Amino acid sequence: MKWDFIDEYEAWAFKISLGLVLVFFVAVIGIAVLKGIDVPTCVTDFKPFDKGELVQIGPREYQLKLLARMWSFQPNEVVIPVGSKVTIYTTSLDVQHGFEIEGKAVNLMTIPGAVNKAEIVFNRPGEYRFVCNEFCGIGHQSMYGVIKVLPEAEYEKWKQEHGM
Amino acid sequence: MKIEKYLRNITFWHMMIGILSLATGVTFGLFQVLARAGIYKYGSFTYGTKIYYQGLTLHGVLNAIVFTTFFIVGFLYIVTEVSLKRKLNRGLVHLSFWTMVVGTLLAAWAILTNKATVLYTFYPPLQAHPAFYIGATLLIVGSWIAILNTVITHLKWRNENPGKLTPPPMVAVHATYAVWFLATIGVAVEVLFFLIPWSLGLVKSINPELARTLFWWFGHPLVYFWLLPAYLSWYFLLPRIAGGKLYSEPMARVVFLMFILFSLPVGTHHQFSDPGISSTWKAVQAFLTFMVAVPSLLTAFNLAASLEYAGRVRGGNGLFGWIKKLPWGDYRFAGMIGPMIVFIFGGISGIVNASYNVNQVVHNTSWIPGHFHLTVGTASAMTFLTLSYILMEKLFGKRPWSKKLATWHAYLWVVGVLIFSWGMMQLGRAGIPRRTHLGLSPYMNLEEKILMGISAVGGVLMFTSFLIYFINFLATVFKKPDVANVEEVDLEFTDAYHRENENLPRYLDNFTIWIAIAVFLLIVTYGPIFYDVFRSTYAVPNAFSPFNPLNLIK
Ligand code: HEM
Ligand SMILES: [Cu+2]
Ligand SMILES: [Cu+2]
Numbered sequence: 001m002k003w004d005f006i007d008e009y010e011a012w013a014f015k016i017s018l019g020l021v022l023v024f025f026v027a028v029i030g031i032a033v034l035k036g037i038d039v040p041t042c043v044t045d046f047k048p049f050d051k052g053e054l055v056q057i058g059p060r061e062y063q064l065k066l067l068a069r070m071w072s073f074q075p076n077e078v079v080i081p082v083g084s085k086v087t088i089y090t091t092s093l094d095v096q097h098g099f100e101i102e103g104k105a106v107n108l109m110t111i112p113g114a115v116n117k118a119e120i121v122f123n124r125p126g127e128y129r130f131v132c133n134e135f136c137g138i139g140h141q142s143m144y145g146v147i148k149v150l151p152e153a154e155y156e157k158w159k160q161e162h163g164m
Numbered sequence: 165m166k167i168e169k170y171l172r173n174i175t176f177w178h179m180m181i182g183i184l185s186l187a188t189g190v191t192f193g194l195f196q197v198l199a200r201a202g203i204y205k206y207g208s209f210t211y212g213t214k215i216y217y218q219g220l221t222l223h224g225v226l227n228a229i230v231f232t233t234f235f236i237v238g239f240l241y242i243v244t245e246v247s248l249k250r251k252l253n254r255g256l257v258h259l260s261f262w263t264m265v266v267g268t269l270l271a272a273w274a275i276l277t278n279k280a281t282v283l284y285t286f287y288p289p290l291q292a293h294p295a296f297y298i299g300a301t302l303l304i305v306g307s308w309i310a311i312l313n314t315v316i317t318h319l320k321w322r323n324e325n326p327g328k329l330t331p332p333p334m335v336a337v338h339a340t341y342a343v344w345f346l347a348t349i350g351v352a353v354e355v356l357f358f359l360i361p362w363s364l365g366l367v368k369s370i371n372p373e374l375a376r377t378l379f380w381w382f383g384h385p386l387v388y389f390w391l392l393p394a395y396l397s398w399y400f401l402l403p404r405i406a407g408g409k410l411y412s413e414p415m416a417r418v419v420f421l422m423f424i425l426f427s428l429p430v431g432t433h434h435q436f437s438d439p440g441i442s443s444t445w446k447a448v449q450a451f452l453t454f455m456v457a458v459p460s461l462l463t464a465f466n467l468a469a470s471l472e473y474a475g476r477v478r479g480g481n482g483l484f485g486w487i488k489k490l491p492w493g494d495y496r497f498a499g500m501i502g503p504m505i506v507f508i509f510g511g512i513s514g515i516v517n518a519s520y521n522v523n524q525v526v527h528n529t530s531w532i533p534g535h536f537h538l539t540v541g542t543a544s545a546m547t548f549l550t551l552s553y554i555l556m557e558k559l560f561g562k563r564p565w566s567k568k569l570a571t572w573h574a575y576l577w578v579v580g581v582l583i584f585s586w587g588m589m590q591l592g593r594a595g596i597p598r599r600t601h602l603g604l605s606p607y608m609n610l611e612e613k614i615l616m617g618i619s620a621v622g623g624v625l626m627f628t629s630f631l632i633y634f635i636n637f638l639a640t641v642f643k644k645p646d647v648a649n650v651e652e653v654d655l656e657f658t659d660a661y662h663r664e665n666e667n668l669p670r671y672l673d674n675f676t677i678w679i680a681i682a683v684f685l686l687i688v689t690y691g692p693i694f695y696d697v698f699r700s701t702y703a704v705p706n707a708f709s710p711f712n713p714l715n716l717i718k
Contacts, residue, residue: 010414014458016461020461021458028521031521038443039446041441041444041446042440042699044699096372098597100527102594109376111372111440112706113372113701114701116437132597133529136710140217140600
């Protein structure tokens with residue numbers, strides 16, 4: 001394309017800008033594909049549910065059905081052993097909520113009439129706070145919970161204490 | 165250009181309604197930072213939370229919708245008449261104004277009586293009083309009438325001036341309005357077909373994900389509606405104020421046309437965390453979002469070159485010597501360069517938001533208000549306040565009551581907002597949510613409380629700066645004119661260093677082509693998104709008041 005209405009420097013500014021954003025975009029998508037850190041996608045094989053629970057589906061593999069409602073999460077305390085892979089499904093019974101785990105790339109809108117999904121592995125023991133990050137009424141600021149990731153031995157102890 | 169008295173007065177009222185709204189809005193902004201830092205609790209718990217979120221609704225609606233829309237419509241009237249040297253239709257100007265006023269009053273009544281504490285995004289199934297939705301619709305319809313008026317005037321100008329190129333500021337006006345019109349179609353569909361019937365009780369169910377998707381069809385281009393009039397002033401007023409010329413006029417035209425193309429098919433970057441939309445289509449809109457960064461990067465180049473030219477004309481030399489020579493003490497310069505510098509950080513944090521999976525870290529955290537107080541809250545809002553001084557002078561012959569205060573208000577704001585946003589962004593990175601009365605949150609740790617305190621310091625400085633502006637502006641309004649009987653209005657648009665109009669391809673002056681491509685991009689990218697939403701999400705028989713967890717629909 002001949003752009004004789006634009007001088008040399010402007011043409012360079014144009015090429016550099018375009019190059020810059022393309023590099024950024026390729027880097028971001030590259031990481032998403034190579035490292036598997038992706039954003040949630042369209043879920044068609046899981047219908048909205050009305051009970052939240054943690055289900056073990058294999059060794060170190062869990063399914064967390066997380067239900068949001070005004071103004072609490074069900075369950076609001078999740079205990080798992082370190083190294084667990086958790087598939088989170090989330091929906092809401094009433095209004096829109098959000099679900100975000102501190103320090104993890106899990107940030108899901110929790111929408112009535114829709115199911116959102118994320119997969120995450122907890123490789124380090126610790127307490128991971130999760131909070132509601134969408135305004136959902138006057139109790140919004142106190143809507144939170146915690147995922148406790150315990151070292152193997154402690155987890156076994158916890159299981160016995162809770163009769164599981 | 166002789167501007168009739170009626171238009172000068174009505175522009176004044178557009179401006180004034182905007183500024184009074186902003187004054188109310190930022191007052192709640194002050195409460196918000198204090199409440200979040202736990203310094204001020206508004207009395208009892210129930211009262212406190214009610215008013216926090218009611219105040220936040222006011223803050224969002226008044227600052228981001230009412231102030232901006234009134235101000236922009238009024239300002240663009242003057243730009244249109246001055247740059248085309250042609251009169252707008254007087255009847256339509258009045259019709260538009262009163263429609264917007266009635267709409268605003270309806271919505272304001274609903275919010276003030278706490279019947280619409282749903283924030284400015286009004287996501288269902290939180291339900292507001294029908295007056296809120298109807299008011300918002302009227303505000304938008306009023307702005308459509310202003311667009312119609314502008315387009316008619318431009319078409320008449322074309323007939324009278326065959327073969328002439330549209331004056332560059334007018335290209336910016338068209339870009340602003342094209343983006344706004346196509347954007348508001350999304351929210352109009354959401355409100356008219358879904359929210360109003362549902363809030364009136366005519367239909368019982370609502371699909372919240374569909375509503376979100378329609379809202380963000382509007383919600384992102386909305387930010388370009390705020391930004392483009394600021395760009396208009398930076399491109400076509402600032403270089404001359406600085407004592408130079410716009411470096412490249414053809415590039416300015418290209419930039420505004422690129423905004424028509426890429427401002428619209430990008431709303432899904434606000435929905436990276438949403439269910440019901442496949443990640444492929446999220447990635448496509450992420451790509452287009454990166455594309456819309458290009459015209460902003462070009463703007464940085466063009467404006468920096470223009471300012472360098474001005475600095476050199478003023479006798480600056482060396483690689484950076486020209487910077488010192490710029491008129492930093494001129495309130496008009498300070499009031500535009502300040503927002504421009506802040507916008508650099510706004511733009512960078514915006515690229516972070518747009519970065520697809522990186523967005524997972526910041527979505528709906530305090531990072532986001534940290535980001536957009538640098539963009540709309542400063543780049544747009546502070547530029548508009550500077551324009552309010554300029555318009556008072558050009559339309560009524562009243563120079564600022566105190567030019568010193570006008571200069572200092574600009575710099576104080578820059579300092580305040582940088583502190584505020586830094587604190588908010590760090591909080592966001594720690595995972596602290598936005599839209600939250602954090603002063604009452606049980607989950608804040610000490611470090612987070614300190615960060616909140618830091619951002620409160622910034623917020624107090626911003627509020628102080630606004631107060632200085634507000635007093636100065638009112639004093640300007642009530643003072644005697646410095647120049648009596650203004651009729652001729654010249655906004656003093658800048659000259660260009662590069663013009664080359666002979667070589668300018670004609671398609672760069674044909675807005676229909678660019679709007680058509682924009683519509684095409686909208687259809688191609690939103691088609692599959694709506695398909696996804698329809699196949700994976702459902703309408704629910706829900707309606708809730710924010711104060712009560714019981715469904716209003718039995
Ligand atoms: C004194 C100046 C200001 C202060 C102290 C301030 C403070 C704040 C704070 C703390 C929040 C976040 C509240 C939360 O998420 O819980 C907020 C949100 C917001 N602010 Fe400001 N602000 C100011 C000026 C402005 C201006 C000038 C604009 C735009 C023209 C603006 C637009 C917004 C918008 C759109 C929101 C989002 C509301 C929502 O999330 O629903 N603010 N402001
Ligand atoms: Cu919430
Ligand atoms: Cu956006």
